[in-house]
Amino acid sequence: MDVKTIIGFSAGILTAISSIPQIIKILKDKKAQAVSPLMFFVLLVGNLLWCWYGVMLNDLPITLTNGFSTICDILMIILNYKYSKK
Known part of the structure:
Protein backbone atom coordinates (compact mmCIF):
# COMPACT_ATOMS: atom_id res chain seq x y z
CA MET A 1 0.00 0.00 0.00
CA ASP A 2 1.47 3.34 -0.98
CA VAL A 3 1.71 6.44 1.22
CA LYS A 4 -1.11 8.21 -0.65
CA THR A 5 -3.52 5.35 0.08
CA ILE A 6 -2.46 5.16 3.74
CA ILE A 7 -3.05 8.90 4.16
CA GLY A 8 -6.43 8.62 2.40
CA PHE A 9 -7.57 5.75 4.59
CA SER A 10 -6.26 7.42 7.77
CA ALA A 11 -8.01 10.72 7.05
CA GLY A 12 -11.21 8.97 6.06
CA ILE A 13 -11.25 6.66 9.08
CA LEU A 14 -10.68 9.51 11.52
CA THR A 15 -13.44 11.54 9.89
CA ALA A 16 -15.79 8.56 9.73
CA ILE A 17 -15.40 7.61 13.39
CA SER A 18 -15.86 11.17 14.62
CA SER A 19 -19.61 10.66 15.17
CA ILE A 20 -19.23 7.38 17.08
CA PRO A 21 -18.80 9.05 20.52
CA GLN A 22 -22.06 10.96 19.91
CA ILE A 23 -23.85 7.77 18.85
CA ILE A 24 -22.63 5.98 21.99
CA LYS A 25 -23.71 8.89 24.20
CA ILE A 26 -27.21 8.94 22.71
CA LEU A 27 -27.57 5.18 23.06
CA LYS A 28 -26.36 5.34 26.67
CA ASP A 29 -28.43 8.37 27.76
CA LYS A 30 -31.46 7.72 25.52
CA LYS A 31 -31.54 11.48 24.83
CA ALA A 32 -30.90 13.36 21.59
CA GLN A 33 -32.28 16.84 22.22
CA ALA A 34 -28.91 18.55 21.72
CA VAL A 35 -28.31 16.90 18.34
CA SER A 36 -29.32 18.75 15.19
CA PRO A 37 -31.05 16.41 12.73
CA LEU A 38 -30.51 18.99 9.98
CA MET A 39 -26.74 18.82 10.49
CA PHE A 40 -26.74 15.04 10.08
CA PHE A 41 -29.02 15.26 7.04
CA VAL A 42 -26.56 17.67 5.40
CA LEU A 43 -23.68 15.36 6.36
CA LEU A 44 -25.61 12.41 4.93
CA VAL A 45 -26.03 14.13 1.56
CA TYR A 53 -17.21 10.66 -6.25
CA GLY A 54 -15.05 7.85 -4.87
CA VAL A 55 -16.81 5.31 -7.08
CA MET A 56 -16.34 7.54 -10.14
CA LEU A 57 -12.62 7.86 -9.36
CA ASN A 58 -12.36 4.19 -8.41
CA ASP A 59 -10.82 5.41 -5.12
CA LEU A 60 -11.32 2.82 -2.39
CA PRO A 61 -10.37 5.03 0.61
CA ILE A 62 -12.91 7.70 -0.38
CA THR A 63 -15.64 5.18 -1.15
CA LEU A 64 -15.26 2.98 1.94
CA THR A 65 -14.74 5.64 4.58
CA ASN A 66 -17.55 7.84 3.30
CA GLY A 67 -19.77 4.78 3.03
CA PHE A 68 -19.16 4.14 6.74
CA SER A 69 -19.83 7.82 7.49
CA THR A 70 -23.12 7.54 5.57
CA ILE A 71 -24.16 4.62 7.79
CA CYS A 72 -23.28 6.64 10.91
CA ASP A 73 -25.26 9.63 9.61
CA ILE A 74 -28.32 7.45 8.97
CA LEU A 75 -27.98 5.95 12.46
CA MET A 76 -27.76 9.43 14.02
CA ILE A 77 -30.90 10.55 12.17
CA ILE A 78 -32.75 7.44 13.36
CA LEU A 79 -31.54 7.90 16.95
CA ASN A 80 -32.48 11.57 16.87
CA TYR A 81 -35.98 10.68 15.75
CA LYS A 82 -36.26 7.90 18.34
CA TYR A 83 -34.87 9.76 21.38
CA SER A 84 -35.77 13.41 20.83
CA LYS A 85 -38.58 14.83 22.91
CA LYS A 86 -41.53 15.58 20.70
Missing part, protein backbone atom coordinates in the same frame (compact mmCIF):
# COMPACT_ATOMS: atom_id res chain seq x y z
CA GLY A 46 -22.38 15.22 1.57
CA ASN A 47 -21.13 11.73 2.42
CA LEU A 48 -23.35 10.17 -0.25
CA LEU A 49 -21.84 12.56 -2.78
CA TRP A 50 -18.32 11.69 -1.57
CA CYS A 51 -19.16 7.99 -2.02
CA TRP A 52 -20.35 8.64 -5.54
